[in-house]
Amino acid sequence: MIRFRSIASRVVALQVLAIGATAILLPLALYWLLTQAANNLHRDALRSQAVTIGSFLRLQPDGTVALEIPDDVRPLYSDGYGLYAYAVLDAAGRVLFSSRADGAALFPSSDVAPSDEIRGDEIRRPRRTGAVLFGVTVARVLGERIFWVQVGQDLSHRDVIIDDIVATFFVRVAWIIFPILLVLLLIDVLIFRRALAPVREASTTAAAIGPSRTDVRLPEQSMPAEIVPLVRAVNQALERLEAGYLAQREFTADVAHELRTPLAIMRARVDALDPGPARDALRADIVGMARTVGQVLDIAELESFVVGPDATADLHAVCSDAVAYMAPLAVGQSKTIALSGAEGPVRVRGHADALFRAVRNLIENAIRHTPLGGSIEVEVSADGSVRVVDDGPGVLEADRRSIFTRFWRRDRAHADSRGLGLAIVARVAEAHGGSIAVENRPEGGAVFTLRLQVP
Numbered sequence: 001m002i003r004f005r006s007i008a009s010r011v012v013a014l015q016v017l018a019i020g021a022t023a024i025l026l027p028l029a030l031y032w033l034l035t036q037a038a039n040n041l042h043r044d045a046l047r048s049q050a051v052t053i054g055s056f057l058r059l060q061p062d063g064t065v066a067l068e069i070p071d072d073v074r075p076l077y078s079d080g081y082g083l084y085a086y087a088v089l090d091a092a093g094r095v096l097f098s099s100r101a102d103g104a105a106l107f108p109s110s111d112v113a114p115s116d117e118i119r120g121d122e123i124r125r126p127r128r129t130g131a132v133l134f135g136v137t138v139a140r141v142l143g144e145r146i147f148w149v150q151v152g153q154d155l156s157h158r159d160v161i162i163d164d165i166v167a168t169f170f171v172r173v174a175w176i177i178f179p180i181l182l183v184l185l186l187i188d189v190l191i192f193r194r195a196l197a198p199v200r201e202a203s204t205t206a207a208a209i210g211p212s213r214t215d216v217r218l219p220e221q222s223m224p225a226e227i228v229p230l231v232r233a234v235n236q237a238l239e240r241l242e243a244g245y246l247a248q249r250e251f252t253a254d255v256a257h258e259l260r261t262p263l264a265i266m267r268a269r270v271d272a273l274d275p276g277p278a279r280d281a282l283r284a285d286i287v288g289m290a291r292t293v294g295q296v297l298d299i300a301e302l303e304s305f306v307v308g309p310d311a312t313a314d315l316h317a318v319c320s321d322a323v324a325y326m327a328p329l330a331v332g333q334s335k336t337i338a339l340s341g342a343e344g345p346v347r348v349r350g351h352a353d354a355l356f357r358a359v360r361n362l363i364e365n366a367i368r369h370t371p372l373g374g375s376i377e378v379e380v381s382a383d384g385s386v387r388v389v390d391d392g393p394g395v396l397e398a399d400r401r402s403i404f405t406r407f408w409r410r411d412r413a414h415a416d417s418r419g420l421g422l423a424i425v426a427r428v429a430e431a432h433g434g435s436i437a438v439e440n441r442p443e444g445g446a447v448f449t450l451r452l453q454v455p
Contacts, residue, residue: 015188019181026177042153043122045353046084046136049076050151054140055087067097081368085135089148096147106135108149109244198222202231215242222405263290312455316380322359323378326367331340334372341380341387346451350432355452358428359386361421362448366390369446384454389447394440401419404436425450 052073063266068089069077076084077099087098095105107123117124126134135152147390202218209216217235220228267286273279323339330337348355359378366376369392379387395403404426422436425448429436434452441447 015185023178023181046151049084050138050149052244054149059142085152087150091146106152311351312347313350315348316346318352318355319359319378319380322356324365330367335370336375339378342382349455354428358425361425362388365421386450387447390443394446395438400438
């Protein structure tokens with residue numbers, strides 16, 4: 001059985017099945033109704049003829065009955081015209097008048113065959129020639145005597161207009177039913193699309209919900225009544241998630257803030273110790289812890305960070321400051337760092353402080369993976385992109401997505417990184433509507449490219 005994931009597809013598929021069944025059954029039903037209407041008209045016409053024949057009966061003074069058919073009506077019942085035939089019987093069933101050449105009744109009561117179809121005052125009698133004689137019997141009262149007037153017609157001589165309508169119905173009329181149903185299907189599709197438009201808008205709104213827009217809710221007013229309970233349940237779930245998310249973010253920021261003071265006290269006490277390997281090891285550990293706390297604070301702040309629509313920054317100045325800031329770290333590890341590319345200002349849409357954090361973390365990551373004597377190059381382009389090139393081992397293709405995930409580390413045996421620096425870069429890029437990508441250099445090393453929007 002075919003399953004449709006789309007509500008509109010399901011409804012349209014059911015509509016197609018319904019239209020197919022309707023396209024078959026409707027013409028048959030109309031044909032049957034048309035046939036019944038034609039038979040009813042034919043029966044009424046025969047009854048009218050029987051009443052007319054009865055009106056021509058006259059009682060004579062001697063008690064006999066005469067049939068006085070006007071000359072202009074008589075041709076209807078002649079053998080040459082052959083449109084109608086009649087017979088007048090008395091109460092005893094004796095034939096008094098007949099248009100037949102043998103003077104017999106049209107439907108003798110003594111000659112009822114099993115193939116005859118009798119319904120009330122009408123009868124259908126098949127003939128040996130294959131034709132069907134259709135007739136009615138109507139009572140006519142004259143004085144105190146009752147007479148029976150039989151009028152019949154061979155169905156092969158039925159009214160030509162009725163025959164044409166019934167016989168050519170499918171050819172001339174029924175074919176139009178299917179195009180009409182197809183038009184109705186197209187109208188239904190348009191109606192469904194319009195009816196589901198609020199659902200599609202809600203889907204677009206839901207797709208925009210993220211860490212930086214946890215306050216967004218799905219609209220309930222424009223939703224169909226059947227969807228409102230689901231939308232309300234989703235909004236309630238989003239409210240609970242937002243509350244938990246805010247509590248977690250506040251907890252992380254509070255913890256990071258609270259750790260800064262103890263770390264500063266520890267740093268002061270370690271600096272007061274006598275010089276030696278133990279003091280140097282403790283100082284390095286405290287510096288690493290302080291850097292991790294700073295990165296956690298950056299992550300917590302960037303979760304709610306939103307770039308204003310008119311905010312712009314000089315990318316060249318940002319990169320120049322980041323290179324100057326990180327140069328002592330690079331030189332202290334016997335590594336060189338340089339700024340290249342565009343020499344003048346490069347205006348981009350963004351926040352200078354957030355971009356500084358991103359570039360600084362890219363440079364720090366490059367310094368960490370560049371061997372002694374290696375170099376790091378920060379290249380600024382006029383198109384609003386920054387390339388940070390290092391001489392390190394490069395990044396495996398399988399890891400190029402994971403490295404921007406929080407707390408991801410390929411080798412957890414080394415405690416020099418907590419896996420937050422590149423996650424901060426990815427968050428800054430997302431907040432600025434930009435992107436971050438990494439690829440390896442043919443001659444070795446990695447190239448991280450941060451692309452931003454140019455106003």
